[in-house]
Amino acid sequence: MKTVLVTGGDGQLATCMKRVVEKVENLKFIFKNATDLDITDKKLVTLYFTENSIDYCVNSAAYTAVDTAESNSELAFKINSEAVKNLAEICKENQSILIHISTDFVFDGSNDQPYKESDIPNPKSIYGASKLQGEKEIQLILKEHFILRTSWLYSEFGNNFTKTMLKLSEERDSLSVVNDQIGTPTYAVDLANVVLKIIKESSRDFGLYHYSNKGSISWYDFAKEIFKQRDIKIDLKPILTKEYPTPAKRPAYSVLDTTKIKDTFQIEIPNWKESLGVALNKL
Numbered sequence: 001m002k003t004v005l006v007t008g009g010d011g012q013l014a015t016c017m018k019r020v021v022e023k024v025e026n027l028k029f030i031f032k033n034a035t036d037l038d039i040t041d042k043k044l045v046t047l048y049f050t051e052n053s054i055d056y057c058v059n060s061a062a063y064t065a066v067d068t069a070e071s072n073s074e075l076a077f078k079i080n081s082e083a084v085k086n087l088a089e090i091c092k093e094n095q096s097i098l099i100h101i102s103t104d105f106v107f108d109g110s111n112d113q114p115y116k117e118s119d120i121p122n123p124k125s126i127y128g129a130s131k132l133q134g135e136k137e138i139q140l141i142l143k144e145h146f147i148l149r150t151s152w153l154y155s156e157f158g159n160n161f162t163k164t165m166l167k168l169s170e171e172r173d174s175l176s177v178v179n180d181q182i183g184t185p186t187y188a189v190d191l192a193n194v195v196l197k198i199i200k201e202s203s204r205d206f207g208l209y210h211y212s213n214k215g216s217i218s219w220y221d222f223a224k225e226i227f228k229q230r231d232i233k234i235d236l237k238p239i240l241t242k243e244y245p246t247p248a249k250r251p252a253y254s255v256l257d258t259t260k261i262k263d264t265f266q267i268e269i270p271n272w273k274e275s276l277g278v279a280l281n282k283l
């Protein structure tokens, strides 16, 4: 039986993975959170891999606080780049396959059409730069890898935009949400299912892939649909990014072209509205 180690085991994506693998047979999943297995501790991770026979490592551990990263660059790079380099080296030594999650924030947002895997990244934030460096480390060290870039992750678990909007709607009568950043929400359960498919099929189509739900919208459109589907009446105002300054710069456009992952793994990608409906039913 193949053994799959999932790092960052208490995070949003890892929690979705826990749910999608519940009934999976013939694969053993081990979830390790930041306390059990700190990925920045190379000795510990090396020991863990040698004591347990790990076939796949799904790295869902990350420093994900985009704004805080601007003033905590050292830690962001330590977790998103140095630790990822270590993981790639350890995977290589142990003949393990690494499935790593990256982000649309590696792009600068100057495109006017969906970003392909071949487009040149140019991150505008420390978070984006640290994640891009992590990708590069893997590509240099380990052939047996899948890097899945995703965008605007949300689910019934962890902290995310959908849950924040629902919470704010209980506290306020009106809300302003940016309308000039365009991207695609991605239901983390959909992404978890893709990760599972890659493992189940023992795919050897290694490389870089873009995965998000289908469609492209602004954060304002996203909020509007959340409230519509939940029948919440609130005064929702569209605003410009410059009216809501944040420490980290975000790409104005970060829609991902998902043709490669669809064609390679023969998957149907749900539309963002449809997946939002599924998530809201679970919340």
Ligand SMILES: NC(=O)c1ccc[n+]([C@@H]2O[C@H](COP(=O)([O-])OP(=O)(O)OC[C@H]3O[C@@H](n4cnc5c(N)ncnc54)[C@H](OP(=O)(O)O)[C@@H]3O)[C@@H](O)[C@H]2O)c1
Residues within 6 Å of the ligand: 007, 008, 009, 010, 011, 012, 013, 014, 033, 034, 035, 037, 038, 039, 040, 059, 060, 061, 062, 063, 064, 079, 083, 101, 102, 103, 104, 131, 150, 151, 152, 153, 154, 158, 159
């Ligand atoms: N969320 C998004 O909108 C989004 C968008 C695009 C891409 N992504 C990428 O998707 C992946 C999953 O994101 P997510 O939403 O699941 O993030 P998340 O909920 O923040 O989960 C990340 C997990 O990593 C853990 N972690 C942090 N440092 C660690 C360390 N040194 N060792 C082990 N674990 C550590 C965190 O634990 P603590 O909480 O205890 O620190 C947290 O449980 C990440 O690679 C992220 O960059 C996310």
